[in-house]
Amino acid sequence: MRSCSKREADRKTFMEQVQESKENGYLLSSRKIGSGAFSKVYLGYATQEKLRQNYKLASDLRSKRHSMVAIKIISTAKAPLEYSRKFLPREIHSLNATYKHINVVQLYEMYRNSKRTYLVLELASRGDLLEHINATSDRRECPGLEEEEARRLFRQIVSAVAHCHNVGIVHRDLKCENILLDERGFIKLTDFGFANRYSLKSSLMNTFCGSVAYTAPEILMCKKYNGELADLWSLGVILYAMVTGKLPFKERQPHKMLHVIKQGLSFRQPISPECQDLIQGLLQLKPGARLGLQQVATHRWMLPATSAIFQQALKAAGRDPEKPSAEGTWWLHAHPAPVPSTGSPQLGVLG
Template structure:
């Protein structure tokens, strides 16, 4: 139970945030829709005056037929100095550099000496983790059907390609950081660990991300290529989407490395083409992983995606990367029909909030982010 003094302090802080938001053209509601180590995300509304001033915001919200936004409030006064000086500026830079993509949406930013406000597109259907678990419950079979997984994964890959083409690596790609809007489109979020790089061969050393999604080279505290680390995370996400499970589950990095070296296994029916793509991304050696061009043209991803997707992937003007021996591309056998993907049923997960069998069977657990400067 919070003390009376703490509750009063929280109330005063919130009223200050309401006032500061109103001064910038937004009505902040008391509905909290997310939180982080140094931030909280609230449902907000753009005022009519703000809509008259900001054409981009007005145009987007008009198409959605509402005035709702997500307002992320970061307490820079309470956050560690390293976060305020290092990670927050990177997050803001990354959002500003990538906001034009349909799957990444930053409307506006305002700040003062105590707080930074990021006005983001509202993703009303929650995150991908929740969607996978809810779908698993409804189907009584872990994971999404491959057809839906393909549709969502194309969007995720497109957003990541857009970031990489602008010299931004995300470094914390996971199901919790992928949101869905009311139309079922994904929105890539939480660029708190994102960083920019000047060369494709640049190496990084910051130990960051969430252990189940983190590339093995980072877990081994080696210097790493940020793009290749993101590719590993994409493989974990795709595995989670089609199986409802994480490929490797361990909290300790050294134990995780041991599991990765033992190899990947598929314990339920997944099409050979999908397995091929996952295996191509979850390669222990970073250089052996499929590149984004190879992912885009992989037989599981075909037929060709939308013009927006192709434009993002081809923005660099580089020819497609050489296909590794482990990938299967070109005109392959058709994917397995969706009705063959789940030939049996797992017991419906318990709803008592307990972990253990439920997480092991067909529910994905949330992942805690971690960071260690290097």
């Protein structure tokens, strides 16, 4: 009896959401494509009238040749007050601040009422990076992605994070589940629920956030931390997961995770020395010892096919090719690498 009443309440809530979306120019489908603690994400469609009203939306969807969007519905009436007053405004600010980058999910519009807040977002229809790694591992009958594919994807991820940092946003929840792929195979960084702005590079933060498996050790130790350097640690975990199909450190409890991290990093399958060097450069226990994004962008594993041209360009500009510089980050922004289209990934669990 209780389950029947719950289903009826859910149906009523959904019909309210359909009506509210229609009033704002969107057709909400029943296909749920994601969910969070206080939110659900549905596939939606922009009406022709909405496309005439919203230039940002129309311009982007015209290039995609469809009218599909992702509509994130946050139950602000049920969420804690701190979430509604602190984290949700930060998420919206971060999405607006990072507009427009090809590897960051776009926020087209927001509308709200006393019960709910709606975020109309760019649709990334091929699922998340975790699903892609698991599906590819099954297809290859070998854990992880081939290094060539991992390189293409990781370059785009680094480009997205560099863009965020350049506009004063730290993500603080970088993980495979928060990296999506669109229908063209482009990476889309998403879920800025824990993101925060900063004005000084030396600014320190103290909010414990993120997933333990991807969280920097200084956060696990409950120390004040630099958000940019914490993001760099998470990038190292992501790259390790991409090329091995496994997480580098596995523990649920923060204090146990710290013990595992301090035991050191190990590679249990063949990975190129260059890739190992990049991962180790990011997964440094001391935050200041981690490779910066400029160094990551110019790392020899990142640019093997273009290294000769790139080094010649640096020499022609009077720069030392071995010295990390902003050119690497610029190159990534100017040349986001597309990923060849493959079949839709199936849900899996990274080991």
